[in-house]
Amino acid sequence: MHDTALLLARIQFGFTVSFHIIFPAITIGLASYLAVLEGCWLRTRNPVFKQLYHFWSRIFALNFGMGVVSGVVMAYEFGTNWSGFSSFAGSITGPLLAYEVLTAFFVEAGFLGVMLFGWNKVGEKIHFFATIMVAIGTLISTTWILASNSWMHTPAGYEIVDGAVVPTDWLAIIFNPSFPYRLVHMGLAAFLCTALLVGASAAWHLLKGRDSAAIRTMLAMSIIMLAVTTPLQIIAGDAHGLNTLEHQPAKVAAMEGHWRNEGEGEGVPLLLFGWPDNEAETTHYAFGIPRLGSLILTHSWDGTFKGLSEFPADERPNATAVFWTFRVMVGLGMLMLVLGLWGSWALWRRKLFGNPYLLRFALLMGPSGLIALLAGWFTTELGRQPWVVYGVLKTADAASPHQVNELTITLVLFVLVYVLIFGTGIRYMLSLIRKGPDHSDEDDDSDTTLSTVRRPNISDANRGE
Numbered sequence: 001m002h003d004t005a006l007l008l009a010r011i012q013f014g015f016t017v018s019f020h021i022i023f024p025a026i027t028i029g030l031a032s033y034l035a036v037l038e039g040c041w042l043r044t045r046n047p048v049f050k051q052l053y054h055f056w057s058r059i060f061a062l063n064f065g066m067g068v069v070s071g072v073v074m075a076y077e078f079g080t081n082w083s084g085f086s087s088f089a090g091s092i093t094g095p096l097l098a099y100e101v102l103t104a105f106f107v108e109a110g111f112l113g114v115m116l117f118g119w120n121k122v123g124e125k126i127h128f129f130a131t132i133m134v135a136i137g138t139l140i141s142t143t144w145i146l147a148s149n150s151w152m153h154t155p156a157g158y159e160i161v162d163g164a165v166v167p168t169d170w171l172a173i174i175f176n177p178s179f180p181y182r183l184v185h186m187g188l189a190a191f192l193c194t195a196l197l198v199g200a201s202a203a204w205h206l207l208k209g210r211d212s213a214a215i216r217t218m219l220a221m222s223i224i225m226l227a228v229t230t231p232l233q234i235i236a237g238d239a240h241g242l243n244t245l246e247h248q249p250a251k252v253a254a255m256e257g258h259w260r261n262e263g264e265g266e267g268v269p270l271l272l273f274g275w276p277d278n279e280a281e282t283t284h285y286a287f288g289i290p291r292l293g294s295l296i297l298t299h300s301w302d303g304t305f306k307g308l309s310e311f312p313a314d315e316r317p318n319a320t321a322v323f324w325t326f327r328v329m330v331g332l333g334m335l336m337l338v339l340g341l342w343g344s345w346a347l348w349r350r351k352l353f354g355n356p357y358l359l360r361f362a363l364l365m366g367p368s369g370l371i372a373l374l375a376g377w378f379t380t381e382l383g384r385q386p387w388v389v390y391g392v393l394k395t396a397d398a399a400s401p402h403q404v405n406e407l408t409i410t411l412v413l414f415v416l417v418y419v420l421i422f423g424t425g426i427r428y429m430l431s432l433i434r435k436g437p438d439h440s441d442e443d444d445d446s447d448t449t450l451s452t453v454r455r456p457n458i459s460d461a462n463r464g465e
Helices: 002-044 049-080 083-117 124-153 169-175 180-207 215-247 248-258 292-297 319-348 356-364 368-384 404-435 457-463
Strands: 156-160 162-167 270-277 284-287 388-389
Touching: 002 049, 002 124, 002 180, 002 368, 002 404, 049 083, 049 124, 049 215, 049 284, 049 404, 083 124, 083 162, 083 388, 124 169, 124 180, 124 270, 124 368, 124 388, 180 215, 180 319, 180 356, 180 368, 215 248, 215 292, 215 319, 248 270, 248 292, 248 319, 248 368, 270 319, 270 457, 292 356, 319 356, 319 368
Parallel strands: none
Antiparallel strands: 156 162, 270 284
16 A cells, blocks of 8 residues: 555655646746847847747746646645655755755746736846846746755765754855766756647648748757757766666666676677566567677776666666656657758758758657656656665655645646646647747837838748748
């Protein structure tokens, strides 16, 4: 009964986190995108940039609201479902979350109203400053949240007194060993999510024959962002992997489906596919590339690392789940790289907007950033198990003493309410995207004359103009 209750508590928190993380990821990327759009408009006075700003600011506001609401629920869950964790580590996670409210949330709340409603009520420079501050606020929020979560993976700067954590060095707590890698990785992931969403929106309109300067600008900017950010994310991911191997070797062994050390000098293969069997301690149907795992993870042709069999059975993560969520993330990342390079080549050749195959690919890749983000998050959190604070507090000891019936009822209610409320919000967001920037309403006293924006027809695209 205890194991079932613990599983239900984990599923409930995992469900609410999965819903929540989508919205901040979009707002982090969109806030910076809006700052770029307004900066481009101020510099060039091209009405297309202002048109796009008004369009995407609506989608930003919607996601911001849903992110705040879904985040409040998680804060309560720390006390209701994970009272053991709150009692043990609340002296660290509590202040870190409070710092987020006192810095990031206050900054966002202070300037959000000016950003959304002050376009014609304050000066242009003041409005641009407000947009920049909102973008900075989202990044500050990311910093505090990642500091708290990273501390749970690589705890530092503390001591345990009377069964509870006592902070001894706040700099060591905040800048714990995994924090810089995870902060960069998450920030780049948010930018990729936004680039793919913007690109898919543009591709959908172009495939529907709705060709305009605004739609073309959206697609071109998203492709450039993908081409620049995806290689950076691959580099950051490699560095993050090396850091994880140092501090959470069991997680890396599960990610690689690696159970035991190979013979001396044989290296470790990179398994592309397979089915890790936790009971048999082997990976069935394994297909891999010899030595490539050693080269990637140890930067040595003959390097090796501990397999899962070398860890106590009760300290191993679920290798099957971690193995496949990791491959979903990496596989989608490779497709993002293909889209960025292919789109950049087409843009350089002036054939980006009239290539139906590329446009369909961009449309299909629209949700891939969010899917990869969730897959990466599952890899990170499932790979930490059975620890909630790695090596210090096990998940079973962190849970509240709830009954199975209580957790089952609340889980069902969470699913129903979340699907109803946030499903409605997501549907409305998609309807806004379907409407497109060419039909978005602007303030009556806006000085942007949308009718002056040239709308190229499809023959222009076919000529590569």
